[in-house]
Amino acid sequence: MDILVIGTGYVGLVTGVCFAEVGHNVVCLDIDEEKIEKLNQGIVSIYEPGLQKLTKKNLNSGNLTFTTDYKKATEQTEVAFICVPTPSQDDGSANLEYLNKALDSFAEALDGYKLIIIKSTVPPGTSKHVETHLQNKLNSIGKGYEFDVVSNPEFLREGCAIHDCMNPDRIIVGCEKASIKTVIHNLYRPFGIKDDNILFMDHCSSEMTKYAANAMLATRISFMNELSGLCEKLGANIESIRKGIGSDSRIGSQFLYAGAGFGGSCFPKDIRALRAKAKHSNYKTPMLDAVEATNENQKKLIAKKIHSYFEKNGGVKGKTIAVWGISFKPNTDDIREAPSLDLIHELEAQGAVLRVYDPAAMDNAKSHLGSLRSITFCQDEYHAAEGADAIALITEWNHFKVTNLDEILSKMKGNALFDGRNQFCTNEMSKKGFNYFAIGIPKITI
Template structure:
């Protein structure tokens, strides 16, 4: 799951900056040397983890400030365990960064493309211009045969187009091959997902390329991780197909939540019951505010767009409803907040617990929590947001919202509390110790212990489940 947009070399004159730590250029091909093009979320994680596996790694990016930060062991985003790896391996000289594509071409013969593919502004399709620019910037500087391995999430057919581009751009006598190795990172678990993944998928056109990648990942494969070999088109489809399935499962639970709201049923009990069926399972079957971030929303839209380009758009029309159900969750949460404030939030003080699109990250791209907060602010509410990690990134994206440094600061005096990102810190709160003006909470993630909150005198509303009325808190027993 590519998150935090990776930057990439553009098709301009390269920036002539040196490698930022003492790794010397290769004079002969070395399987122990690898470059990573794009040092955003995906690229920085992949580079640091390859260094952890024992390789010498050079990261390439066009952003001098980012390169300087990474070379000093600093990350521009939060990901558990990653900063420690970057600091460790830059200090040891195994991991370096540069803005010069010529340095990358000299350094290694195996190059990973890890740049962003955001949704295009004018359509649902993925923008692959960064991928194209990365290949265009590197290939003319190659002086030896090389293997380019894409990890970015791209529309099917991109690898073949890049192979044609590389063939045209390569210097005379230099052969450049393209393979694909999709990433399956989960924000908050990216290091674990790289070093101990569920599977490694590689799309290749030559058994020699399979051999190179199998040897590269040998420390991981030898630990029992499946190594799946496919053609290029299949490898490009694996990631987006996986994300489309996960999004569909989430939206199915949320569609049932809409039915439960209408019927007076409890979607939490319902999904627990059906999730016990081994064919279904509990993972990604939790109803709530829905998904966001930089992967699932744009990937399902890009998959629909590519299906239309290939003339099979009817095969994936159901994903439009998956997307629509997901967006309706935000409107439903706003409606619950308005209802609990007596029909209007004008002038009401509302505490929002959560800003990141999911726990374990500071990523606020397409964050359902911030979307809800902004909608309530537009209706006249005084909103205060608190997130354990994402306050700063949220403030840059939504500077007009109020932000609190602590849960207590956000909640004190609030007319309503919204729980919108399921951080462990929020689930572990003592509801009796909080001091709002009114003890009413809308649990947008159905993750709080409703009985415990009710016992502390709170009215609890969830998505797809009946309201839990407040109960008088039991007086402590003395003596």
């Protein structure tokens, strides 16, 4: 099929490339001219494992093209996926301005019937808004074309987005017309998904499913983070508890890791948007409120631990702290709402000297944090550890698990390691000579 993907970011580019990979003809469109110019040369400016190779392959085979030209792109396609951002507004609600602008440009370029598929995460009820907005725009410019709107939220995870897109567990589709269901089957069948795993429902439920999934996963994380604090008080070990409850098939083992809090471009904003939508509907959400509040506290935890560690030793001011990991999770360069940023800003405010390193997110880190007074962007974790009074590990890159910790310790001035992702064994770290602080794990002093 001929497909247009509007918005060529983490979701749109992966979607476009994967649809091209299974044999559809794909045009990816973005308003960012520099991005499209690079993509036309096969250069992907985000870090996502496998994406660069697959982009080049499909660009060369002719299945995939990139453009900024709505008119040209719209002429060639029958189905348009919308993958533009839906960031938070000040009141937490989703900002639909990017969506509205994309619809306006699309309407101006329209030359006949189209199927519009919304992949962006949008609040329940937005498909109706899209129908009205597009219809009003078409009326205002005197175009009488028909269209259909389908909700098809995206569930890919950054860091394994190609795998997720090529092997979907299920496809959620808000659509009630039989003829369109056939089109959806034709779009997704090449991925080998069973027809039964394409779940059709009404538009509002489809949109809500996306928020429900993210809210559920975030709830599990905040739940474990809350328990980890209690574990520290009571002397229990959150890692043992994770394994203990995760092996119960009713609970399952995923998203039960205590840590320095969740971040990224989805969980925080989607919880805010769902809370805002509920508030707008005069409905109370004490659980969602608590998930967000717990996470806000959790993101401050490592800074608090560092503060109390240095309290009796002249304070944080002037201390050198190495920060390992900036991205909000491993295998991505995405630093949107990353817990590392909260930590870095807090330590900087307290007068620390910062040495930061991330295996993939250094460019984003430099553009976001470059103006800070006392920050050094390091070449690797060894460089970051040089002269450090303490290390804070915030992103659980596998990379850090194979680091030579003896060499790290020899480069440090102090010996404290604050592990925001419980990556190391408490016993072993103490034996090596680290003053090791994990989350929800009793401290061992040898």
